[in-house]
Amino acid sequence: MSFAEPRFLLFLPAALICYFASPKRVRPYTLLAASLVFYWFAGGVFALLVISATAVTVYLTALRLGALRRSDAPKRRRKAPLAACLALNFGLLFLFRYSGRLIPSLGLLLIPGISFYTFQSAGYLIDAYRGKLEPERNILKLALFISFFPQLVIGPISRHSQIADDLFAGHGWNWERARGGISRIIWGYFLKLVIADYAAVPVNAVISSYQNYGGAVIAFAVLLYSFQLYADFAGGISIAIGVGKLVGVTMPENFAQPFFARSLTDYWRRWHITLGAWLRDYLFYSLALSKPLGRLGRVTRRAFGANLGKMIPASVATFAVYIVMAVWHGLSFKTLAYGLLNGGLITLSLYFGPFWEKLRRVTKLDGGRGFGAVFATVRTFVLVVFLRYFARAVSLRAALSMLKRTLLRFEPRALLDGTLGTLGLTAGEYATLAAAIVLLLARDAVAERAVKLGSNFESRLASARPAAQFLLTAAVLALIVYCGVYREGYIASQFIYAQY
Amino acid sequence: MTAKRWFLMLAAAALLVAAAVAGLNILADPFGVFGDRLLGWYAYDMTQNPKAAKVAYIDAHSGEYDAFILGASGSASFSPEKLNEYTGLRWYNAFNYGADMAYTEKLAEYLAGSCEVRQFFLALSLTAAQKYEMPQNGAIEWRPPQLGGAGGWFRFAFANPRFSFAKLRDYRANGYLQEPFDVFVPETGVYDKSSRDVEPIGSLDAYLAAYPEFTTKIGVVAELTRTDECMASVARLKAMCDARGIGLTVVVPPLLDRSLSAYRAEDLADFFAKLGEITPYYDYTRFIPSDPRFYYDTTHFRNCAGDMILADIYGDDGVYVPSGETEETELRVLLYHSVTESGGEDSVSAADFRRDMERLRDGGYTPVGLSDIAGYVYRGAELPERAVLIRLDDGYRDNYEVAYPILREFGYKAVIFAIGVSVGRDVYKDTDAPITPHFTAEEAREMTGSGLIEIQSHTYDMHMVAELDGADCRRGLLRLDGESEADYAAALTGDFLRSRSELEAATGQPVYALAYPYGLHDKLSEVVLGKLGVTATFSSEYGVNTLVRGLPQSLLCLKLWAFG
Incomplete structure (x- = not known):
């Protein structure tokens, strides 16, 4: 079950009513029950079994790690249960997410959210191993987590x-x-129903048969895809965070105005923040501080000097992170390419860091302000869209082909001659989509500014004039209703009449 | 803003959005449910949802009708005007496309309860025994609130606002002619067939080429699976009528053989047997020729066929009904303009004209008059085998001086199409430019008095000449650039009415035919002339015409013939 399904809109109030009606101490268990019901709708009994397997193994392993730690067992002994449990659960993840490519029939066993909960529970386990937390004694509470x-x-x-x-x-x-909470939920539905679902139409039309379109139209589609993906993902996150807020749980933010990033590195700190943070804390540092990489670092420092030598192990770890990030999205050549490109570009920026610094000082193009800032933002945005070719194309070959078309067969005329009208959206729908994207960017701009000023977006919004808040809310609700609730169900009568 | 106040604001915003949606839907009223007070475009509403819109329309005019035609598309071609004539009641055609007998029964009950109904006319198609209590696929099939449609008014108020926006958009694009979004005539409830009823029809091959759907194969056998439920509804309807003293006429409408043969014989026998147990009925399934030309498409027979059925029920002998097979014949039209003694660049010489008449006689052709061919089509009169219509355009005096004596000599009939503004003139309108002289009204009366010549319309002043009319010049009787459709309709109407009244005053003969100046015509002009009662038109395309008994459209855009 996804947030956009009507079923969820029935489930949520029911779950909330049960939650608030329960006595305080029972509430966590009500949440657990609601979560299990939700997951049953989303993935069926089999999915419940799989997630239970993860919950039980992580619970037991964490307790064992805690016991081993208390008894001051040597590191090697403590590592074994951790490695075993991680291998088991990541093995399950690999099995259900990726084996579909090797054994097609298995691919049909969809375990929704397995990537998310596997990483989340792995993080818990590693924290238990590192002694950062006391293992949960109540399995139901862990299950809820x-x-x-x-x-x-x-x-x-x-x-x-x-x-x-x-x-x-x-x-x-x-x-x-x-x-x-409710504001975030409304905003999330706005992003999903008004931007993501509509942007998807021309994007799908172009990407699925890119050979029929010139480079300009392809570039337009990939650009639109960047917004579609952001709106879809951030919208879902917004709904998730909003629901959490309603029951008093403050979840970490996943997006921080990514299109305002000044560099690719900055971008990955603003996009899918929690995954990046997870990879940084549990993969990057583990690798960077590990013995093998430490030895590599000594070798390279001796061979290439201090600066370069220091960067090589760092970039190995970086590559590892971006490859895992890419594979997290899917196992295929194009996602690998995506990961390698990201890793490569960021590594390059690490190497050229000092050079850019000198350039900036000479040209006085301070990346922090004015023209320099705009330039940096635009440059990063273009880079991000370029990378999206690999994210969205149906295959690596298609991505390269699409890029080739974009560069060599641009055909900008196609943008004005009505081709865009054949992609499945009417002029009115494009206009609404554009307005909604502008609203999204405006909101992000305000939020970005708020960050600079040290305040937060919500309080800025709350302090705006009531009339403005009212109009804005009404406009957003109207768009959600028109584009989301009423999206289907309109058939021009002449088509129905024709059959009579 | 405090949190509680924010929630109030949110509620207010949500209410505003709801009110906007409902307000738009109620004001634009694309289904006519709320009375369509703003735009009053009932034809559109009925096209979107005939069930809801017609009930609303009838309710708004409840004192005006006391008899209703019921059924699905098979009832569309029965004319309330004809029924008014035959029965003296005030009829409305309350058919709905897609209606099944369950709905028709409910509708009849509702009408009987809300109006003083004296009669029902039910056209019971065979499809009523195939579909019963059909699911409602979207807003265009929602039942009216008055008939207990689920959700009632609320559902229509919160229908998808796209319907309302579409209506506003279509309102701006609406033209004079019937379009796919307004297919009804609200005042009578029938389909607006003004365009289809003026389409020229000739041979069967030509019609099939234009409408290939008649030739596609029906692969499946049509099952009459809901006969019992259908007949139960009919029985309840009959009982209700009997109890309330409402007359009920039940008719099974015509079908093409190809459609009829899709049903199993036993199913059909069962259908009619069960129907017969409930009520007397008329079986018109094979009444009209199984000829696609008598149908608009594979399921809708023409208005003229509906008229034939009504004439049969009510004993009107003035309407011709072909028996069984299509009765058709060929007609050739010879066109002349000026006929002079010596001939010339723009005229035929008397000698040549005489020779043409001899060739007709020797070739076995028989010239006939306009009223002869009209009689063939409308009254089933006889026409000779190789009928030829001699047509003289413009109304030149030489027709009277040269052609008319020759025609009299041979005893041949002819039709002259006279340009109204030039009758009796030898200069062009109010200029001094000389033109070939035209005959006078007295000369016209003399010719028509002989019984050989009929004089019909070549428009009053829509046969303009570019060199003489300059910037005001029309192309034939077509619309001027920039002239609105409504203005054009008024202009053409005015022109034809003047042409007709002056010619009728001059000759004492009815004027009901028109030859298109320069052969130019389009759909809009055809529809306007059709509404004015023009039943025969002549074009300048070449071909042999096919006249069909009982099919008025076979008299339209008659083509020219040249001696081989």
Whole structure:
């Protein structure tokens, strides 16, 4: 079950009513029950079995790790159960997510959100290993942490320390929190129904038969895809965070105005933040601080000097991170290419860092302000869209072919001669889509500014004039209703009449 | 803003959005459910949802009708005007496309309860025994609130606002002619067939080429699976009529053989047997020729066929009904303009004209008059085998001086199409430019008095000449650039009415035919002339015409023939 299904809109109020009606101490268990019901709708009994397997193994392993730690066991002994449990659960992840490519029939066993909850529970396990937390004694509470329904199928990937207290506190209704929650939910549906679902139409039309279109139309589609993906993902996250807020759980943000990034590195700190943070904390540092990479570092420092030598192990770890990130999205040549490109570009920026610094000082193009900032933002945006070719194309070959077309057969005329009208959206729908994207960018711009000023977006919004808030809310609701609720169901009568 | 106040604001915003949606739907009213007070475009509403819109329309005019035609598309071609004539009641055609007998029964009950109904006319198609209590696929099939449609008014108020936007958009694009979004005539409830009823029809091959759907194969056998439920509804309807003293006429409408043969014989026998147990009925399934030309498409027979059925029920002998097979014949039309003693660049010489008449006689051709061919089509009169219509355009005096004596000599009939503004003139309108002289009204009366010549319309002043009319010049009787459709319709109407009244005053003969100046015509002009009662038109295309008994469209855009 996804957030956009009508079923969810029935499920959510029912779940919330049960939650608030339960006594305080029972509430976490109500949440667990609701999460299991949600997951049953989403993936069936089999999915419930799989996630239970993860929950049980992680629970037992964490307790064991805690016991081993208390008894001051040597590192080698402590590593074994950790490695075993991680291997098991990542093995399950690999099995259900990727084996579909090797054994087609298995691919049909869809375990929704397995990537998310596997990473989330792995993080918990590694934190237990590192002694950062006390292993949970109550298996039901751990189960709730792993399967908490708002974040189960789409994230954000939370740390135990971030949400455990709120999750188990059984917070009651709070008007302020509810306002924040409902606003985020409304905004999330706006992003999903008005931007993502509509942008998908021309994107799919072009990407699935890119050979029929000139480079300009392809570039347009990939650009639109960038917005579609952002709106779809951030929209879902917004709904997730909003629902969490309603029950008093503050989940970490997953997006921080990614299109305002000044560099690719900056971008990955603003996009899918929790995955990046997870990879940084559990993969990158583990690798970078590991013995093998340490030895490599000594070798390279001796061979290439201090600067370069230091960067090589760092870039190995970086590549590892981006490859895992890419594979997380899917196992194919194009996602590998995507990961390698990202890793490569970021590594390059690491190497050329000092050079850019000198250039900036000479040209006085300060990346922090004015023209320099705009240039950096635009450059990063173009780079991100370029990388999206690999993310969205149907295969690596298609991506390269699409790029070739974009560069060599641009045909800008196609943008004005009505081709865009054949992609499945009417002029009115394009206009609405454009307006909605502008609204999204405006909101992000305000939020970005708020960050600079040290305040936060929500409080800025809350302090705006009531009339403006009212109009904005009404406009957003109207768009959600028109584009989402009423999307289907319109058949021009002449088509029906024709059959009579 | 405090949180609680924010929630109030949210509720207010949500209410605003709901009110906007409902407000738009109620004001634009694409289904006519709310009375369509703003735009009053009932034809559109009925096209979107005939069930809801017709009930609303009838309710709004409840005192005006006391008899209703019921059924599905098979009832569309029965004319309330004809029924008014035959029965003296005030009829409305309340058919709905896609209606099944379950709905028709409910509708009849509703009408009987809300109006003083004296009679129902039910056209029961065989499809009523195939579909019963059909699911409602979307807003265009929602039942009217008055008939207990689920969700009632609320559902229509919160229908997809795209329907309302589409209506507003179509309103701006609406033209004079019937379009796919307004297919009804609201005042009578029938389909607006003004365009289809003026399409020229000739041979069967030509018609099939234009409408290939008549030749596609029907692969499946049509099953009459809901006969019992259908007949139960009919029985209840009959009982209700009997109880309330409402007359009920039940008719099974015509079908093409290809459609009829898709049913199993036993199913058909069962259908009619069960129907016969409930009520007397008329079986018109094979009444008209199984000829696609009598149908608009594979399921809808023409208005003229509906008229034939009504004439049969009510004993009107003035309407011709072909028996069984199509009765058709060929007609050739010879065109002349000026006929002078010596001939010349623009005229035929008397000698040549005489020779043409001899060739007709020797070739076994028989010239006939306009009223002869009209009689063939409308009254089933006889026409000779190789009928030829001699046509003289413009109304030149030489027709009277040269052609008319020759025709009299041979005893041949002819039709002259006279340009109204030039009758009796030898200069062009109010200029001094000389033109070939035209005959006068007295000369016209003399010719028509002989019984050989009929004089019909070549428009009053829509046969303009570019060199003489300059910037005001029309191309034939077509619309001027930039002239609105409504203005054009008025202009053409005015012109034809003047032409007709002056010619009728001059000759004492009815004027019901028109030859298109320069052979130019289009759909809009055809529809306008059709509404004015023009039943025969002549073009300048070449070909042999096919006249069909009982098919008025076979008299339209008659083509020219040249001696081989």
